[in-house]
Amino acid sequence: MARDFPALEQRVNERRLVYLDTAATALKPRAVIEAVTQVYARDCANVHRGLHQLSQRASAAYEAARAALAGFLGARSQEEVVFVRGATEALNLVAASWAMPRLGQGDRILVTALEHHANLVPWQIVARRTGAILDVAPIEPSGEVSLDVLASRLTDRTRLVAVSHASNVLGTVLPIREIARMAHARGALLVVDGAQAAAHVRIDVKDLDCDFYALSGHKVYGPSGIGVLWARAELLAEMEPYQVGGDMVADVAFEGASYRAPPHRFEAGTPNIEGAIGLGAAVRYLRGLDAAAREAHERDLLEYAVSTLEEIPGVQIVGSPATRIPLLSFTVEDIHPHDLATFLDGEGIAVRAGHHCAQPLLEQLGHSALTRVSFGIYNTHADVDALAEALRGARDFFSVF
Template sequence: MSGFDVNQVRKDFPILDQEVRGRPLVYLDSAATAQKPQAVIDALVRFYQHDNANVHRGVHVLSERATEAYEGARETVRRFINARDVKEVVFVRGTTEAINLVAQTYGRKHIGAGDEVLITQMEHHANIVPWRMLCEQTGAVLKVIPVDDRGELVLDAVDALLTERTRILAVTHVSNALGTVAPVKELTRRAHAKGIPVLVDGAQAVTHFPVDVQDLGCDFYAFSGHKMFGPTGIGVLYGRKERLDAMPPYQGGGDMILSVTMEKVTYNRVPYRFEAGTPNLEGAVGLAAAIRYLEALGMENVAAHDRELLAYATQALESVPGLRMVGTAREKSGVLSFMLADIHPHDVGTILDREGICIRTGHHCAQPVMQHFKVPATSRASLALYNTREDVDALVRGLHKVLEVFQ
């Protein structure tokens, strides 16, 4: 059993205490964005009311407080993912920007015509499109590790795809469309054996179970604040310091420089080299508050709750007539994608909305996954630490109502 009282946890999230369309809200769309605990809301309000100022440059007291809060958030992130050094924590807008940053700095410097970028078939578009763009810019080749009909990576194909021309492996930790947990540590071991760096899209992982970047061994790890109960517009790129030190800047502007003349620019050290302009100060403060909230619950407890509720929800959904799960990997986290009879997922989502139930329908920014399973879209219920068995039961009742409508 998980080590926290989920009903008590729900009280920390004020948005959940409401009715929509005359029904109690059932929020099952946390893979798109998670709700925010009062602790995060309070941290944002407190920052704006007492500490708001720009960071790093000011000598007045508010700037000093804001800088302390911002850099304190960097240390909080470092601790949460067990990075070696705060210099390995770069604040960005989210996972998407983090991956683009690596593609356009490390990638443009190290990847050329005829080189290869290896990704997987179950990536979010954020871990496909930046690499496709890089390949178009450089003449490199994009290669793909396939998935099988369970939604698991075909590991037998990996060693043959990691060639002497492979310059980076980019892989999701948890598929947002399938819930599949990728064997990131094993993939990193195989890639590093051939001298190939690894980037991990951790957007769907950090909210569900402990992540230790040193244990994983990856070179880069990206995630977003809004998926893990923090604000939107803030995210993190972890990069091993030796990798970041060797990368050119991503954007130019204030604070990413040491000196500027009309003849020469000297760039700042990492991580500031990659944080041009005024950063999302309150976003970093809110992200730190979200991390402290998770740490207070205990990530092992969060992971246990995720496993228990996912098992219950999987069994409950499989009892619904005509429902077919899309993605049945042996190791999953937090996501249930499905087709219901021959009903279009958008219709499923619309009818559930009338019952106060929020799910996601569509291709989930993972169109190659949909193409593999030969479906235009799926219905996706995604779970978080505030969801309960009662939420799942409400979903099942709602799906029976969908079937009644289409009988």
């Protein structure tokens, strides 16, 4: 599959590129690049408004992308799919349009200690503005979330549960079906941040039984600046617009305005047309692969990486969840993650180092920064071997200081 990704044809610092930063952004297959190029080269027009052929073609491709995302997510209809700038905007949309008008003094929002800032800060703002209380369920030493602990944090005043489908720091995959059952039993809705899971785990929102699901295009091999909020149709129907203007308006007078039905109600202004079409191409590409073979490949890569890194003196993998996406965070004795990432870049290896937009989690883990490697469908055992060799070289290099 690596041959489908032109970025891997380059050399970095005179070495073969080893790209291990898929959790930050995935490389793009030719199918996505060609889809975006097609928009600019042939169908460059605004959508839903023009009567000329370019606009008609762009509009058809844009709505076909929505249908592709509905299929990818297992939605009941494409009207449940809202195009946004990414998972961050999707979560902010839920916070502003569903939570803010409905929560009040003493209501509760439950999150876990695993959350990315994008699935934490919006709920902090909702709590501050409405008088609601933000509860945080701690994690186990393994990096997993205990369902018993989560259940103990649920009360009859819990209105919303917001969890990551998979952690961007530890890779932990949460049992969404069980969390949905627990939340609904208490009358709460479930918001799922699927930014990290969507590229690795087969998604069926009906089966998961969640109420909202957010994903980012650039993490599922699509373009940046585009993403999706999936929500139950009945919830979208009762939500007010997040932003106003442009194509989301049905009728306007000086005295007021009426709005189009969802999903267009939440897509103000000119949308990211090429991004949506590129994202549609990305999920078609993914769905065209053998899903079982893809999952087996990623499991094999993860297992090989764990066993290989555990053999390197001074390397300590952080967390050991039973189920995780192909992602590892670790430390190397006496080497700061930023220094290590810079050294690895010199070897042509792209990794991520820092707090990974999850500062509260890292504080709980006892770290200020970690090095993270994350794998995609284009990675191989050779990439893991290159990483291991470079890590041994880094230990030798930094030992002289």
